[in-house]
Amino acid sequence: MKQQKQILLKNIDKPNQHTVSVYEENGGYKAIRKALQMGADEVKTEVKASGIRGRGGAGFATGIKWGFIADPEKSGKPVYIIQNADESEPGTFKDRLLLENDPHATIEGMLIAAVALKSHYGVVYIRGEYAFPYTRIQNAIKECYEKGYLGDNIFESGYKFDLVVHRGAGAYICGEETALLNSLEGKKGQPRLKPPFFPGVRGLYDMPTLVNNTETYAALPFIINEGAKEYASYGTEKSTGTKLFSASGHINKPGVYEVEMGYPILDFIENECGGIRDGKKLKAVIAGGSSMPILRADELKGVNLDFESLQAAGTYLGSGGFMVMDETTDMVEVALNIAHFYTHESCGQCTPCREGGHWIEKIFYRIARDKGMENDMDLVKSIANNIEGHTICAFGEALAWPAKAFIEKFPEEFRERIEASIKGKPLKKEALNFPILNH
């Protein structure tokens, strides 16, 4: 089993990798030169053959997504290429590492996509709070313009590609691709109704638009350099390549790790994450970022870190925000914390998510503060079911899934709290000190 640092993080720790000269010394900007020679169709075929799936969370096959975008020479419509670097999912910080230490890899990935889709204009949409990564990507773009890697005649090929950076204004929802497009257009960051607004067909300014995650772009140079076959030799049949995981929580070695798809989850905790802190027992893991259902320790056996295996276990790979919780964790507080986040970030556009999110938070709050009521667990599940599948974007699921999962996976903790408060004998657990009532 191949493990660490093969594709995405190969050069991440090398000094000054963020500069164009060091990036090139380490083999950078070879792939784009190759891609320019290969031509659009061959690049597309190669990326499709690699089987790479989007790294932003949904895991949609990148090659197929590219296939939705009409050839601008035939449609007469310009194609926009967008890097979604609005990484805001709690527990996810992999794009940040790439943007800080290897920004040129993501730019090269965008250039490859641009060549494949005949696009001449790209945008890096970066999370507003990412101040340092912003300076790094901005600087990298500046270097590229100076070198002639971006601009009217990239790599002296006669091909034109311009790239700008746009900073978000702090909304989680702008990571949703159509909300991102609205935000870029200067509108309020709210997701668009699908259909008809699939970005590949009607994206930025109603033109065909490709939105891919930072990590997806960063993997493209390898696919072009080494070939789709080599890339697909990593990972499993349906989840090819390697994936970055942002490991955090009660582990000895938090950080961003690159592992091959299909890597056993328990091995990952033991080896890469260095095991649970202070020799405590593992209680639960959220493998794909806070919007994904939680898994209990006893559910982890035989589960691997790839799209299919996690789905079979009842959760999703998501963005790879890998959060580990040990036995000291109060699940009611975790549920409340996560519900609070999604309540705060709900864009307010469609009814179920706008109203239901805060309702769930209020119920978790009263359970956590010993004011729970008898049917609260069923009520949360019912509200979550009423939100799920009834909203404009996937945020409804992001809000409903964890809420339901906490109650389904740890019912005894909720029941204990509720029963104690009904009897008037609060457990007086120490409340976590974060401001929750009025965000």
Place this chain on the structure above:
Amino acid sequence: MNNTQTTDSVEMVNLTIDGNAVCVPKGTNLIEAAKLIKKEIPHYCYHPDLSVPGNCRMCQVEVEGAPKLLVGCATNASEGMVVRTQATSEKVKNAQESTLEFILINHPLDCTVCDQAGHCKLQDYHYEYNAKPSRFLKEDKEHKVKAEVLGPNVILDGERCIMCTRCIRFCDEITETSELGMLNRGDKSVIAVNPGKELNNDLSGTVVDLCPVGALTHRKWRFNTRIWYTKQTDSICTGCSTGCNVKVAVRDDKIVQVKARYNEKVNKEWMCDEGRYGFDRFLPKSRLQSPVISEEGNQIDDFSKAAKTLKAMKEEKITVFVAPDLMLEEYYVAKLFVEATFKNARVVISYKKRPLNEVQKKLVSPDYAANYKGAIYSGLVGENVESDYDNAIMDIYNGNTDSIMCIGERAIDFGHHVPDLYSKISELKNSIGILSDSESGLVSSLKVVFAGRSVLEKSGLLVNKDLLLQYSERVIDFPNNTDPEWRILNKLSKELGKEIVKATSDRELTLAYLAANSDLSEQTIKSIKREGVSL
């Protein structure tokens, strides 16, 4: 049941909704398709003439083959589609119940003091599709701004708002003035005026009509009555020749609310503030009552005396001024009257063009003449309404007219109501008029005056600028000792020897007119009222 809407050029698709076959043009969404078989798919944010945001989630329907419920507003009918609404799908019913539950948890539930109660979509749908006790028991509702003034005409209650964004989209897409936006996120979201702006465009009151709940209210009319104490009439606005369809609520003979009524061909569901808030401006400020004949200072109530005056006028050079807001039937009666009574008369209609700003141009017509097209259609006046009218006024000043007759309060444009003209008129040989405002300077300058009725006090046919025939229903009870213009003309004619028409009411007159007009003899008042008839 098989409802079919056929068009020649458009591709048609067949689908079933709750088992009923429907055939609609390609591109029709499911809400509109369901309307064709008289089924309502409940909705808040969708409006046929605004963009489709799909945010209220009320119109979810089950479509066979789709993994999730789809919103009817954004789903177009396609060939062979099988749609199930709340009537046949338990899933849809549950989704609607939960959507209503979500909307209501933070709603203040202040129906008892809300102007919208009684004509509120939230109430209606709750009774129809949910009507379950609340499960939101313990915590406080979200509190928002209660009385935010958005502009000179409209005020917002943020708590009642369900964030359907119809008002925002109206200002973005129809008036293109973009005054409104949404602030904050999640259940803190609130409608607000964009920085540096206020909601003061010329159609601003329309947002209140569009608001499906009681969040937006008219500053002029809020808190003045419960809607069920009012008499509501489907009528036509007579402010200009656009002929907006309106619903007017009246209580104690006072107009307490004017609402635009949907008519795709005329005003969609829009209305201008001038027409709406000034709807009662056609009512006389001070009522002229009982026929008045002034004869050397004496007032005599006598048709036979007036007939004498008319006989004297027969050979004279007469100008007949007619108001631009008489009914089509009245123009027809006036035409017959003039032909029978005068030998040398010309008829002009009071018509003045006015400048419009960009927002007004989207709806308003550049005149104050609701029915001038009707006057032309009836053959009473010629096509050159404006120049004919100006010349007629000039002729009074120049002495080129022996006598005049004024039919209707607005027979002479208010812009010409000046003492100079009054004195010129009083110097004429003879003058007779049918007016309704006793304070008008014309009352004392005309030799014979009858008390007519304002346009709001009679029913009849109006022809708008696009030659669409519409039926305007009487909005306000007519006062005693007044008669509609047509009846006075009819009575005068009778005195002169020949009755023009045998009708005792506005309604009978309309029916008689329709029967006499070969183009319209198929029509009934009801069929015209539906959405107008193109002439």
